[in-house]
Amino acid sequence: MTTGSQNPSDPIHIVGAGLAGSEAAWQVATAGRRVVLHEMRPTRMTDAHRTEGLAELVCSNSFRSDDAQNNAVGLLHAEMRRLGSLIMRAADANQVPAGGALAVDRDGFSAAVTHALEGHPLITISREEVAGLPPADWGQVIIATGPLTAAPLADAIRGLTDETALAFFDAIAPIVHRDSIDMSVAWFQSRYDKAGPGGTGADYINCPLTREQYDAFVDALIAGEKTDFKEWEANTPYFDGCLPIEVMAERGRETLRHGPMKPVGLDDPRTGRWPHAVVQLRQDNALGTLWNMVGFQTKLKHAEQVRVFRMIPGLQNAEFARLGGLHRNTFLNSPKLLDGQLRLKAQPRLRFAGQMTGCEGYVESAGIGLLAGLFCAAQARGEVLAPPPATTALGALLGHITGGHIETIDAGPRSFQPMNINFGLFPPLTSPPTRKADGTRLRGNEKTVAKKQALSARALSDLELWIADTLPNSAAA
Numbered sequence: 001m002t003t004g005s006q007n008p009s010d011p012i013h014i015v016g017a018g019l020a021g022s023e024a025a026w027q028v029a030t031a032g033r034r035v036v037l038h039e040m041r042p043t044r045m046t047d048a049h050r051t052e053g054l055a056e057l058v059c060s061n062s063f064r065s066d067d068a069q070n071n072a073v074g075l076l077h078a079e080m081r082r083l084g085s086l087i088m089r090a091a092d093a094n095q096v097p098a099g100g101a102l103a104v105d106r107d108g109f110s111a112a113v114t115h116a117l118e119g120h121p122l123i124t125i126s127r128e129e130v131a132g133l134p135p136a137d138w139g140q141v142i143i144a145t146g147p148l149t150a151a152p153l154a155d156a157i158r159g160l161t162d163e164t165a166l167a168f169f170d171a172i173a174p175i176v177h178r179d180s181i182d183m184s185v186a187w188f189q190s191r192y193d194k195a196g197p198g199g200t201g202a203d204y205i206n207c208p209l210t211r212e213q214y215d216a217f218v219d220a221l222i223a224g225e226k227t228d229f230k231e232w233e234a235n236t237p238y239f240d241g242c243l244p245i246e247v248m249a250e251r252g253r254e255t256l257r258h259g260p261m262k263p264v265g266l267d268d269p270r271t272g273r274w275p276h277a278v279v280q281l282r283q284d285n286a287l288g289t290l291w292n293m294v295g296f297q298t299k300l301k302h303a304e305q306v307r308v309f310r311m312i313p314g315l316q317n318a319e320f321a322r323l324g325g326l327h328r329n330t331f332l333n334s335p336k337l338l339d340g341q342l343r344l345k346a347q348p349r350l351r352f353a354g355q356m357t358g359c360e361g362y363v364e365s366a367g368i369g370l371l372a373g374l375f376c377a378a379q380a381r382g383e384v385l386a387p388p389p390a391t392t393a394l395g396a397l398l399g400h401i402t403g404g405h406i407e408t409i410d411a412g413p414r415s416f417q418p419m420n421i422n423f424g425l426f427p428p429l430t431s432p433p434t435r436k437a438d439g440t441r442l443r444g445n446e447k448t449v450a451k452k453q454a455l456s457a458r459a460l461s462d463l464e465l466w467i468a469d470t471l472p473n474s475a476a477a
């Protein structure tokens, strides 16, 4: 499809040269368009960055699993490599031993990205803070300023979006894979069977606790090991006044039973009565594959969350698509504010990329930067690039950001939360594998492994079709 193109000599401005902005700049320049990449470091630093290098890794040096067959982030690596990603090229060239994970020498990695971008004839790097909305005469802009976006720009964006907050503490509740919940214990029901707007009366999954189970659970929450706030996080307010679940537990033994674990109006089909306490899970994505634990935002350490939350009847084998947390972040309510091409509906000349869009992680941020760069380059040619299929890791991630998430069904706080790539974001297989190559039945964990491998194979083959259809003249084709 074609639209009005911009003058080929007009540069595309990209704000923020982190994981997303660096990748976006590379993709735009590779497509033959000029780029001005604006980065405020070292003139102004963030509270976590320590260097002036582009694509600095602020914490761990791991890009997580590199197993494209069995792991969703490994699959994302493979798709990005296929599309000529600079971030993946620099990571591969600076690997350090880390078993099945792709870990990098952080300085070598950042230096490789910086060197490639500085040396590209179509890229100009401007070391300056963009301290408000980008000027109107900049034309197409990609904003990729990340979770620690400088305040003047964050304020200006908030002014455009009509949202009450942009930088705040995320109250993140864990998200569970639906197929790991034991439905012989848990059941579907809304409180008092109330249908509500868009509901059916059986919208929640409920996990019942007896008095003894509740007491043991409260004790475990209070005793569990917690993470500390970083010094610079201390002054950021809680969003929507959400308190960590363990803080509520410390306020009194009954607090949770009158709060998020309230059992009223929920009839356990096995007893016909309200249990002593209930944990509710609410559907999180349109596919119905992921469910979030309502009100369970927490600062417990990740290993502790797995241990303590598996004490909940029905969740004894729970697999978590993401664990809970509270940390400072800056991101848009993207399903509402962005279109399918990552443009701000209120001002489509502004496109967003990286963690600001509601993905999480180095690789995911770079992946969305890659897509923003491709979308932008196509628009500059007067074309509209069809997004990658939802069956690919890039398409699944884009779907989470721009449409796959369902808004809260009970008028609670906004429920869209940043997420790492995971297989729960992919459309289910139409016919999941049931047998091995030799014809014998798959059993237990073999089924899960075979399902992941089938999802990965489908993704890589659909990516090839998409490249052939939509990027026939690119380096990837």
Ligand SMILES: Cc1cc2nc3c(=O)[nH]c(=O)nc-3n(C[C@H](O)[C@H](O)[C@H](O)COP(=O)(O)OP(=O)(O)OC[C@H]3O[C@@H](n4cnc5c(N)ncnc54)[C@H](O)[C@@H]3O)c2cc1C
Pocket: 015, 016, 017, 018, 019, 020, 021, 038, 039, 040, 041, 045, 046, 048, 049, 055, 056, 057, 058, 059, 060, 061, 062, 128, 129, 130, 131, 144, 145, 146, 147, 148, 149, 150, 153, 328, 353, 354, 355, 356, 360, 361, 362, 363, 365, 366
């Ligand atoms: C403290 C912390 C630790 C994290 N640890 C991990 C981890 O271990 N593993 C993981 O996978 N993810 C981690 N993340 C999550 C996140 O995915 C990474 O932060 C990732 O770097 C995000 O990529 P990005 O490109 O969106 O933002 P960034 O990589 O942060 O890049 C944004 C860039 O924009 C610049 N900038 C900001 N405002 C302006 C402005 N107004 N004008 C010009 N430039 C500006 C910044 O200096 C920065 O270079 C962490 C996040 C934080 C905050």
